[in-house]
Each structure stands twice: as C-alpha cells, then as structure tokens.
Amino acid sequence: MRLRSEEELKAGLGHALKEHSVGEELWLFADGSLMWKPDIEVAERRVATVKGWHRRFCLWQWRFRGTRDCPGVMLALDRGGSCVGIAYKVSGPDLPSKIMPVWWREMRGNGYLARWVSAITAKARCGR
Numbered sequence: 462m463r464l465r466s467e468e469e470l471k472a473g474l475g476h477a478l479k480e481h482s483v484g485e486e487l488w489l490f491a492d493g494s495l496m497w498k499p500d501i502e503v504a505e506r507r508v509a510t511v512k513g514w515h516r517r518f519c520l521w522q523w524r525f526r527g528t529r530d531c532p533g534v535m536l537a538l539d540r541g542g543s544c545v546g547i548a549y550k551v552s553g554p555d556l557p558s559k560i561m562p563v564w565w566r567e568m569r570g571n572g573y574l575a576r577w578v579s580a581i582t583a584k585a586r587c588g589r
Contacts, residue, residue, distance in 0.1 A: 465569050474557055474564045477575045485554055489563065490580050492516060492546035493536055500562045505550035509580035515542030520572050537573065548580045 465473070481487070490511055491499060517539040526533025538544060551559050567573060 463571055465571050470561075470565060470568060471557075473568060473575070474560060477577075478557060478560075481577050485556065486550065486552040487556060487560075488580065489549045489551055489560070490546055490578065491549060492538060492544050495549075495563065495567070496547045499547075499549055500566060501549070501551060501559060503549040504552045507548045507550075507582040507584060508545065509548035509582045510543055510545050511538075511578050511580050512543045514538040514540065514578065515544050522570070522572065524570060546580075548582060 478487075489495075489499075489501075489503075490509060492511075493516070515538065516536050518534045518536055519539045520535050520537040521532045522535050523529045523532040526535050553559065568575065
C-alpha cells in the first residue's frame with residue numbers, strides 16, 4: 462500500500478467532513494485499537510453497535526503485519542452483520558485539527574475508506 466501524503470490526508474478529511482456537514486460535533490466509531498487508544502480528546506464515549514458491518518481479517522498489510530514479500534492480514538470492517546465498539550463524541554471548533562491525529566493514524570496506509578454510518582447506543586443513535 463502506498464502511504465498517503467500529508468496533502469492527500471488533509472484533502473480527504475476535508476472532503477469527509479464537508480460531505481457530512483458536521484458543524485462543531487461528530488461521533489467517531491472505534492472498533493479496534495482506537496477503542497483503547499483513541500489519540501484524541503473526546504467529550505463523551507459510549508458503547509455502540511454498527512449494523513451492516515462486521516470485523517473480519519480482510520486487510521492485507523505489510524507495514525504492520527508481515528513483509529512486502531509475505532504480507533499479513535489484519536482486522537477491518539467488512540460488509541454484513543454487526544460490530545460492537547465505542548462511539549467517541551468529538552466537539553468544539555476546528556474539528557479537522559482535532560480529528561487529524563486519528564485520521565493520520567488510520568487513513569495514512571491507504572487501506573481504509575472513510576464512510577458515515579449510524580451507531581446505536583443504550584442512550585440514543587449517534588451519527589448519520
């Protein structure tokens with residue numbers, strides 16, 4: 462996988478945020494390492510379920526799993542089923558700057574596609 466440049470990352474995040482017109486608040490769904498290490502300041506966290514997506518070993522990767530000659534596979538979300546994780550509420554002005562550490566960490570490897578989904582929590586529905 463080719464690594465995304467800083468300019469590509471900023472443009473991708475800008476597009477994602479504009480697509481959803483989030484204003485000064487958004488919910489970020491974490492299903493893997495982000496659950497215990499979100500790397501951002503969060504206003505609230507809730508256990509959440511996303512329907513229509515499940516965790517599966519479907520992302521071939523050589524940077525963190527395996528080598529270029531023998532890539533390993535890691536968990537990612539794939540279509541179907543459901544997934545339980547954590548929904549993090551991020552709020553305040555300048556959301557792009559607040560989200561960028563996670564975006565850099567998760568999107569730099571060019572293996573994921575960002576998308577807006579709905580998550581169900583015990584309190585309410587989060588997101589789209």
